[in-house]
Amino acid sequence: MxxxxxxxxxxxxxxxxxxxxxxxxxxxxxxxxxxxxxxxxxxxxxxxxxxxxxxxxxxxxxxxxxxxxxxxxxxxxxxxxxxVGFVFQQFNLVPKYTALENVLLARVPRRTYWQGILGRFSDEDRAVAARALEQVGLHDKLDAPARELSGGQQQRVAVARAFAQEPxxxxxxxxxxxxxxxxxxxxxxxxxxxxxxxxxxxxxxxxxxxxxxxxxxxxxxxxxxxxxxxxxxxxxxxxxxxxxxxxxxxxxxxxxxxx
Ligand SMILES: Nc1ncnc2c1ncn2[C@@H]1O[C@H](COP(=O)(O)OP(=O)(O)OP(=O)(O)O)[C@@H](O)[C@H]1O
Ligand SMILES: [Mg+2]
Missing domain, CATH: 3.40.50.300 (P-loop containing nucleotide triphosphate hydrolases)
Structure with missing residues (x-):
């Protein structure tokens, strides 16, 4: 290959x-x-x-x-x-954002100009982010702020964020x-x-x-x-x-x- x-x-x-x-x-x-x-x-x-x-x-x-x-x-x-998906030792999440919002950050570069201005994401972006959180076993934590998650959960959010980049x-x-x-x-x-x-x-x-x-x-x-x-x-x-x-x-x- x-x-x-x-x-x-x-x-x-x-x-x-x-x-x-x-x-x-x-x-x-x-x-x-x-x-x-x-x-x-x-x-x-x-x-x-x-x-x-x-x-x-x-x-x-x-x-x-x-x-x-x-x-x-x-x-x-x-x-x-x-x-390029990158996972850091210290997770690098935004503590006050929910798990889903943290993962959605991976989709920011794909937003259209107007989505960016309005701070919105497409349905597809939301679906990709939710799917990534499911993949790492956090389907029940989508709305939990990152600061309320354990270290292992936070790192899985960070992994989901990397997956949502479709790296x-x-x-x-x-x-x-x-x-x-x-x-x-x-x-x-x-x-x-x-x-x-x-x-x-x-x-x-x-x-x-x-x-x-x-x-x-x-x-x-x-x-x-x-x-x-x-x-x-x-x-x-x-x-x-x-x-x-x-x-x-x-x-x-x-x-x-x-x-
Ligand atoms: N911002 C910086 N300015 C100057 N030197 C740096 C900087 N960052 C790293 N270095 C130097 O570059 C070299 C490689 O550092 P690096 O952080 O890549 O090592 P590492 O293999 O990741 O080590 P560790 O296992 O401790 O994380 C080291 O000599 C380090 O001191
Ligand atoms: Mg190092």
Missing amino acids: AASLSIRALTKVWPNGTRALEPLSLEVAGDEFVAILGGSGAGKSTLLRCIARLIEPSSGTVQLAGADITAAKGRALTDLRAR RILLADEPTASLDPRLADVVLDLLRAYGRDHSVPVLVNVHTVEHARRFATRVVGLRAGAVVFDGAASSLDEAALETIYGASVVTNVVQPRAK
Whole structure:
């Protein structure tokens, strides 16, 4: 299958001179669930944010289904961004908005001029948003303000918001770091199912090796802004973890699962 996401020679140098991404290239097909692993500061968040153009890369290109995200401007950029689903660790919901209103935010870029002026959404937008909330098991919470939902429910609203974008790619930056283990599994399962059912690439910064092993089809290991491991989740052995995290961290912190 042709790659859906194509990253070529992507770099990010922060204004203070920190090199967060070395020239990084990656091809991800529409049927892959990629877990990104790496120590703190390895460049995981920077990579996902550059793909979504939440931050500007310093050089290189990111193409999604053939469209160049890095070169897009104005309306073209808005349209491309509207199809990049992004799930954040801290949910990023509007606390006083209901679950449905939060999910409807995904449809804002699709509104006509007059719908925007009047602050209205089409029946189709409302149906898509309600369906997305059903998909994540929150059909009974449509009218609940986000601030009254539990952490797991809030993250599912955020996932529903990403689904309502009808995304061409799903990116998630440590989406489970604030959740208990059972809810973490639910969220990763939802992302995996969406990717599989819609043939879109899913890239997730996971914060445990176990999640990478259980959910991902492929693991990309980052270290100092460079890809140091790229292989099947099943090939993530101790040597690979040492390459990604360094020997001392693996022994002391990561504790790979016993075979
Ligand atoms: N706004 C910023 N300004 C300057 N440097 C930054 C900025 N954001 C991140 N960095 C630096 O870029 C590098 C990569 O950071 P990034 O946040 O991508 O790491 P990460 O792999 O996501 O780490 P963590 O696991 O702690 O979330 C680090 O050296 C970090 O200090
Ligand atoms: Mg990060």
